[in-house]
Amino acid sequence: MIFLTRSLSVFAVALALLFSALPATAAEAQPQVGQIARVNDQMLMRQDLDREMKLVSLRLARQGQPVSAAQLKQYEANIRETLINRTLLLQQARSAGVDVKESLVTKALSEFKAAFDGEMGYARALADMGFSEESLKNQIRDGLAVKALIDDKVTRHISLSDRQVRAFYDDNPSLFRRPEQVRASHILIKVPENADPAKKDEALAAIQALKARIENGEDFAVLAMENSDCPSKAKGGDLGFFGREQMVKPFSDAAFALQPGQMSDVVETRFGYHLIRVTERQEEQTLPFNDVKEAIASRLRQEQEGKKIDAYIEKLKEHADIKRFPL
Structure with missing residues (x-):
């Protein structure tokens, strides 16, 4: 709620x-x-x-x-x-x-x-x-x-x-505003923060290869299930809807810059390297x-x-x- x-x-x-x-x-x-x-x-x-x-x-x-x-x-x-x-x-x-x-x-x-x-x-x-x-x-x-x-x-x-219920709703509009949200899927190639440069290069090469395969027509969800290091792989990488504050900043910045159907370039966070695909957007709204x-x-x-x-x-x-x- x-x-x-x-x-x-x-x-x-x-x-x-x-x-x-x-x-x-x-x-x-x-x-x-x-x-x-x-x-x-x-x-x-x-x-x-x-x-x-x-x-x-x-x-x-x-x-x-x-x-x-x-x-x-x-x-x-x-x-x-x-x-x-x-x-x-x-x-x-x-x-x-x-x-x-x-x-x-x-x-x-x-x-x-x-x-x-x-x-x-x-x-x-x-x-x-x-x-x-x-x-x-x-x-x-x-x-x-x-x-x-x-x-x-x-x-x-x-x-x-x-009348009491309606009065609470009318008197507290800020409580019922839902911020802008996106629904996105991602593929994660995990990299420890203290990984040596060789490990980072290996992970970056792997995510870039997946990006090329997607751009050549392969299915994002299938590749997520086969390659992602995130538990969301079971759902083809689907993370559901989320707001800006729910994800780490580099991830949110990339996701909210996309329109439905678009895929990001490689995004680096403290978890590793990501490919992000936005499937839906919901603008800020007041819940009815x-x-x-x-x-x-x-x-x-x-x-x-x-x-x-x-x-x-x-x-x-x-x-x-x-x-x-x-x-």
């Missing part, structure tokens, strides 16, 4: 991940591990926090954003607050008699298992989280109870009008309202949900006995 979605609260994001661990009850806690907080009559233990931090680390790694233990420790207090919030909500759900159908738990467990590479990957994930499958099902059940509570007490009361209205509505609804969830939790805290202990 062209515009950036405002981040929700730490809790609101965590709530969407229904498979996160919920704290153990005081009876199940290991006192020797150390107390980190008390929420009414329920004690939160260091093992609860360590498990949650492990889950956060796994999620970030899966999203391609691995963090070190030292980096993760900086978020320790925030993660504890997430545990406190979640515990309050679970206590409220139980007090309200929220019931979760077993079929929903089974479905959620199947979706969770499907995210891993077979039974072995799933088993490793359980071991990493310190769960048996039965304890995981209990955590899923609790997570679904919290979600049901939030749906009933918060999200079902949110309303969003077409109908193309983005659903994304706008989703963003505005998420913002409303985040604010209302935070407000609901703060109201619960006003009537709760919460004590935080040194970490």
